[in-house]
Amino acid sequence: DAGITQSPRHKVTETGTPVTLRCHQTENHRYMYWYRQDPGHGLRLIHYSYGVKDTDKGEVSDGYSVSRSKTEDFLLTLESATSSQTSVYFCATGPKNQPQHFGDGTRLSIL
Amino acid sequence: AQTVTQSQPEMSVQEAETVTLSCTYDTSENNYYLFWYKQPPSRQMILVIRQEAYKQQNATENRFSVNFQKAAKSFSLKISDSQLGDTAMYFCAFMKPLSTSGTYKYIFGTGTRLKVLA
Numbered sequence: 086d087a088g089i090t091q092s093p094r095h096k097v098t099e100t101g102t103p104v105t106l107r108c109h110q111t112e113n114h115r116y117m118y119w120y121r122q123d124p125g126h127g128l129r130l131i132h133y134s135y136g137v138k139d140t141d142k143g144e145v146s147d148g149y150s151v152s153r154s155k156t157e158d159f160l161l162t163l164e165s166a167t168s169s170q171t172s173v174y175f176c177a178t179g180p181k182n183q184p185q186h187f188g189d190g191t192r193l194s195i196l
Numbered sequence: 197a198q199t200v201t202q203s204q205p206e207m208s209v210q211e212a213e214t215v216t217l218s219c220t221y222d223t224s225e226n227n228y229y230l231f232w233y234k235q236p237p238s239r240q241m242i243l244v245i246r247q248e249a250y251k252q253q254n255a256t257e258n259r260f261s262v263n264f265q266k267a268a269k270s271f272s273l274k275i276s277d278s279q280l281g282d283t284a285m286y287f288c289a290f291m292k293p294l295s296t297s298g299t300y301k302y303i304f305g306t307g308t309r310l311k312v313l314a
Contacts, residue, residue, distance in 0.1 A: 116299045127200075127287055127304035128241075135299045143301075175241065182293070182300050184231055187241035 088112045091176050091188035099196055104163040106191050108176030110156075116179060117159040119143075119151060121172040122190070128175060134159055166195045200290050202305035209278045210313050216263075217273045217308045219288030225249075229291040229300075230264065230271045235307075236284040244286070247271065278312045285309050 088111035098104055108117060115136055120128040120143075130143030132151040140151050148170060150162045159178075163170055173192050177185040200221045209215035221230070232244040247255045247264050255262050259279075263272045275282055288305040 118302075120302075125306055127306045128289075128302070129304070130301060133299060133301075141294075173239065177241075177302075181298065182229065182291075184243045184246055185302060186243075190239045190241075 089176060089178055089186060089188040091174075091191050093191060094189065095192045097194045097196065098166055100167060101165050104166050104193065104195075106161045106174055106176075106193070108159045108161070108178075108188060110159075110176075110178045112178065112186075113156060114178040114180060115156070116181065117153065118177040118185060119149075119159065119161045120175045120177065121145065121170075122175060123172050131161065131174075166193075168195050171195045200288055200303050200305040202286075202288055202308050204308045205306075206309045206311070208311045208313055209275075211278055211280060213278055214274060214276045215278055215310065217275075217286050217288075217310065219271045219273070219305055221269050221271065221288075221290045221303075223269070223290065223292065225292050227293070230262075231289040231291065231302075232260070232262070232271075232273045233287045233289060233304075234282075234284045235287065236281075241287075245273065275310075280312050280314060283310060283312045 090109045092107045118133045119131040122128045129145045134140045134153045152160045173190050176188040179185040228249045230247045234242045245257045259276045261274045285307045287307050290303045
């Protein structure tokens, strides 16, 4: 939707390994977001970006880092994955005060 | 801190009937936006309807309408003539501006799982 592609769609990995999730948008939006979705919590904001190289923390940022070297790409990295980071991850983008459009999500399982 | 509360974890409704999903929120902001998103089993997040806090008129999109009570901080979603395809998780979301970056932040409720029965 709205030209947002997340990769991979599914990933299984082991505790302690690094993981990078990619979000790619074709709409040239300035703002991009990473959320995680867990049962009983809805979606919670991990990190967001308001421009190339401009990022900031959301409410559940511990254990995650992000990078945005191009307008169209926003990367989420788990430096050393833990089982508590097993979740479904959503990328979103959109104009400043308009509804955000979401990618299809990445299901990440950390064993 | 802003919070969004959806007090109905699960609901069911007969096909063609009407159902109302409740949502309350807590904020001291005066300028904000409210949304309902639908998440079917496919996992996609689909925007259903939006409401600007400065507008008194309730938003409507086809079979979906809201009852926005700003003073009570209530934002319920009414689905009329329910269809089997309405079966999904529904999330209420509050959006407010973030002061330093010019961006906006979503806060989501925990969701209501709606099942439409044939």
